[in-house]
Amino acid sequence: MSWNFYIGAGIWGFLTAVLINQTTRRTRIGADAAIGVITTASFAVGVVLISRYRRFTQSIDAALFGNILGVKQQDVLVVAGVTLLVGALIFFAYKQLLFTTFDSDVAQVYGVRTEWVDTLFALALAAALIASMQILGVTLIAAALVVPAITARLLTDSFHRMVAYSMAIGAFCGLVGMYLSYAFDAASGATIVLTQSALFCIALIISTLQKRAAQRLAHTHV
Amino acid sequence: MCKRTWEGFVRCIMQPLVEVQNVTFGYGAVPVLEEISLHLHPGQFAAIVGPSGAGKTSLLKLLLGVLRAGQGSVRIGGRVLDGRPSSSVAYVPQIETVDWNFPVTAEQVVLMGRASRAGLWPWPSRAERRQAHALLDQLGIGEFGARHIRDLSGGQQQRVFLARALIAEPELLVLDEPTSGVDMRTAENILHLLADLNQRGMTILMTTHDLNAAAAHLPWVICLRNRVIAQGAPEAVFTPAILQRTYDGEFVVLREGGMLYVQQKPHGHAWRDVVADPVLGHVAPLESAGLMMEVQDDILARTVPV
Structure with missing residues (x-):
């Protein structure tokens, strides 16, 4: 995709993320409802623009469903740059991010600048979404972001380990999904998400069996 | 903190740690707190009592610097809170407000108390971990540091959040209903623990609905119903007349x-x-x-x- 796309999508994505964040903070609307309204409205703006200027059709297909064959050197550079920036943010603001995510109101009392943390997180999220759009497509990005994290959550009760596991799961599924996509000649984004979903199912079965075993053990001790 | 000179000592004794002067606060047009004036001196242990909607939590939030007073001023350690929290105040929220499914261990919760003072590295320093373990040991939950917070009992959970507050090395400890949501024995233990901390010099302000526990454990109570109805020792304040004005009941x-x-x-x-x-x-x-x-x-x- 062209630099114009990245600049335009970056600004729009960041503004949308900040708008969701501020709507949640300043109104009685919950985050889930704010995301539903603002992202759908944002998507609708895109659809209107496409219907008005039909010459975008090809690149919009790539944006919606991803196209690994269309990845150019500059896309790889963008992904690498965003990975470094997001990694640096998580590394240096880890403690503040953890406290804000756990309990934003109390974190504020303990001197964490939660508004800044939220804004930086929104920026990182928007950057990650836009960087991976070419590979995964808009429709599958949400799953690709969430599934590794919830799979990791099933495997551990520690936030530190959850971050490490979700990065490893994301990278592993990306690699395996790409290979499967090549082997079966299937869409790359969909194959990556399906690989993640398969891993999620395995983790769900393992954690359910572990929980049952623990309950059985507790009963025998009683 | 009090300087180790005569002047410093006198100033410390004379100057209140918390000064609330003629504070009026409301959400929109409806005032929740009207003309509140309060002083807490270093080493005091006080409880705010009053019915739901009396403004207890709003008053705590004003003291924490999360809310800004419409009129009047709030000072902590002589500094006016201008919408930014004071580093000398630590807060223990109601345990009912905690997200128990969040993936975090007891030790990680305690270390959150150092989040704003921590260095650039994402991991805690050895000194911070030692301090966290020492606090958990001191509060009798040393062996539960690696456990997920959901897997602890109500009393143990409350102690974890107390340890998080103490690791911040505050001068004032603010607790929002620390005895709610736990059984009677655990509530007693928590109040004994707070009394011990107070004996060691910690200034403590809490809210509670348990008037009998406040009467038994706290030397100072503040009856609040949008205004300060009365304050003083429980023997002086807990009278049918004052309680009637506070709770609108007999x-x-x-x-x-x-x-x-x-x-x-x-x-x-x-x-x-x-x-x-x-x-x-x-x-x-x-x-x-x-x-x-x-x-x-x-x-x-x-x-x-x-």
């Missing part, structure tokens, strides 16, 4: 064996029908208008509403 206050016992009169019953024996425990069942209560006549004869 109360019976019993004094027996150096203890103070507060009970609200239920509607439609004489007060003697519902006052349980606070001391002797030797009681006979009494059935009154469908209400099974236990009461002993000789106690009732000796105790008179204050």
Whole structure:
């Protein structure tokens, strides 16, 4: 995709993320409802623009469903740059991010600048979404972001380990999904998400069996 | 902190740690707090009591610097809170507000108390971890550091959040209903723990709905109902007249064996029908208008509403 796309999508994505964040903070609307309204409205703006200027059709297909064959050197550079920036943010603001995510109101009392943390997180999220759009497509990005994290959550009760596991799961599924996509000649984004979903199912079965075993053990001790 | 000079000592004793002066605050047009003036000196242990909607949590949030007063001023350690929290205040929220599914261990929760002072690295320093372990040990939950917070009992959870507050090395500890959501014995233990901390010099302000626990454990209570109705020692403040003004209900206050016992009169019953024996425990069942209560006549004869 062209630099114009990245600049335009970056600004729009960041503004949308900040708008969701501020709507949640300043109104009685919950985050889930704010995301539903603002992202759908944002998507609708895109659809209107496409219907008005039909010459975008090809690149919009790539944006919606991803196209690994269309990845150019500059896309790889963008992904690498965003990975470094997001990694640096998580590394240096880890403690503040953890406290804000756990309990934003109390974190504020303990001197964490939660508004800044939220804004930086929104920026990182928007950057990650836009960087991976070419590979995964808009429709599958949400799953690709969430599934590794919830799979990791099933495997551990520690936030530190959850971050490490979700990065490893994301990278592993990306690699395996790409290979499967090549082997079966299937869409790359969909194959990556399906690989993640398969891993999620395995983790769900393992954690359910572990929980049952623990309950059985507790009963025998009683 | 008090400087180790005579002047520093005198200033420390004379200057309140918390000064709330003529504060009025509201959400929109409706005032929640009106003309509140309060002082807390270093080493005080006080509870704010009052009905739901009296403004207890709003007052705490003003002291924490999360809310800004519409009128008047709030000072902590002489510094006016201008919408930014004071680093000398630590807060223990109600445990009902905690997200128990969040993936975090007890030790990680404790270390959050250092989040704003931490260095650039994402991991805690050895000194911070030692301090966290020492606090967990001190609070009697040393072996639970690696456990997920959901897997702890109510009392242990409350201690974890107390340890998080203490690791921030505050001068003022603010607790929002620390005894709610736990059983009576755990509530007693928490109040004993707070009394111990206070004995070691910590200034503590908490809110509670448990008037009897406040009467038994706290040397100072503040009755709040949008305004400060009264403040002072529980023996002086917990009177039927003040409680009536605070809660808009009728109360019976019993004094027996150096203890103070507060009970609200239920509607439609004489007060003697519902006052349980606070001391002797030797009681006979009494059935009154469908209400099974236990009461002993000789106690009732000796105790008179204050």
